[in-house]
Amino acid sequence: MTQLKITPKRISFFIPALILILVFVVYPIIATIILSFNINPIPGVNIVERPPGFENYIKIATDKRFINPKGIETHSFPMGAIIHNVIWIAIHLPLTLIVGILFAVYLQYVRGGSIIRSFIFLGMVIPMIVGGLLILFSFDKDLGVVNLLLKLFGLGFLARTWTIYPDTALFSLILGSVWLWSGFSVTMYSAGLSSLPREVIEAAIVDGADFKTILFKVIIPMLKPVTLTVVAMTILWDLKIFDVVYAATQGGPGGASMVLALLMYEYFARLGDYAMSATVATVLTIIIIPVVIFWIRSVIRGEREV
Amino acid sequence: MKKLFKYRRTGLIGSPYKILVLNIVAWVIGVLWITPFIGIFMTSIKPFREVVLHGWWTISPFTFTLKNYVDALFNPMFSLSRGILNSFIIAIPSTVIPVTVAALTAYGFARFSLPIKKYLFATILFLMAVPQQMTIIPIFFLLKNLSLLNTYLGLILVHSSWGIPWITFFLRNYFSLLPVELEEAARVDGATDFQVFRKVVLPLAIPGIISASVLQFAWVWNDFFFALMLIFDPDKMVVTQMLPRLKGQYQVDWGLLSSGSVIAMLAPLLVYAFFNKYYMSGFRGWAMKR
16 A cells, blocks of 8 residues: 655654653663673663673673583583573474474364364463463472373382472473473464465375375475474573573572573572673573574565565 | 365275274373363362372362462462452553554554664564563663652553564554555545544454453563562562462472462463453464563
């Protein structure tokens, strides 16, 4: 359609949003970057303890809670927040894609499949802080469904409270996050499937293709845009993860499930080192930027097609 | 079912026996999937002693009690009834303000030609993805300077601003799909831009406005981080913020925590149930926020 010419009066449509965003989002982002270089960004507030420079970034690179070479060497936790976040993505992303596409296809052919789909979606509806508590509950030695299942299959000797041991705490949270977040991928893939042209799949059936061929040669390639979105969103979610960890383990035991967002909070609240806290936040943002750019590009590409 | 038979005929799914097995397996997985919810609910309506001795899954013995709920709602330290009230006090204005403000901007984006629109649009997308951690330290000191730290108003302003980018993005898409003929007719009749927006566009966009409001409300209700950083007074804390504090120091008190969890997730679950259609259509825009 033709666009209306912009006039001073029309600019007023943008003003309220602009003010709020500039004051409470854009300015704080810039101020956080400034603060990470040990420069006071807020007039009248002196919160910097060290001389200006890159010192914080060097400090963070040698902070064991950020990256722990000894843990990485010995393959034992804690390995440091950034490694934990990477492990989180490495396990969570493939699982969420597999679960998403399999369930989306599978539930199409199940009676009441939409009810099961809404069961799976519940993890997306509840507060993540409750999600974290539900994970804690599920891995509890006596009450948790995980250990109940183990006992059911005669593996009761394995039963323990998985979240309180350094070697299993992080993995428990990651598996729990698969459970919570699958609602996202299943819903996205289901929506994608229902928008696929039926004829293509039917043509493949007529040609005598079996289920596997149709899944891998027809459905998955056609759902590529959905896959890209799910990949980007899942990586962003895994990097920003906070509530789940806070509620379930507080990053423990002994930092074994510490993640970047929680480390930022630790510096802020427990240590009162605001400049270091800002540094962790900035590092976190720098890490997500490639994913964000990838995502922005795909959105803008999608816009042009419309 | 018709669909099933068609696939069966073509050998895609298999025999009726196989179909039955597939259905049963799906339902077993489905029920297993929500077992943590069932478990936490059962724990919440039983005396905790009984849960410890026999487990939450037993039907006998089963003593029904609401004691856990009373304990959580009227907890002397962190009263969840107060928390629920605070969550409403925060979440309602934090929904109305950004939806109103973002609707104006979204309309501008959808209809007015701006030379820098492309960059503004990319900026909005970037702001949708930025972590909350990246903004909170300056916000903390800014609110402190303005004496808005530890106040409802401070948190509401932060939530409202934080919601604007995604709501703008979502409503812009919605507005651009609306037919322009009515708007053009109104303009020919001499209506101002604002009148067109209020009298013509908004009524047509009500489903989109509801979707955005439902998702924003649920998001603010579910949020934990902003409240954790900006509210300290137990009397002003929101429900998600109180919940982890009910955990207990050494032993997790699942009696209190289970009822607390149910209480904290009730509002978003009800919103999801009653506004399902709107919830799901707003989901794409909101999913970004996590």
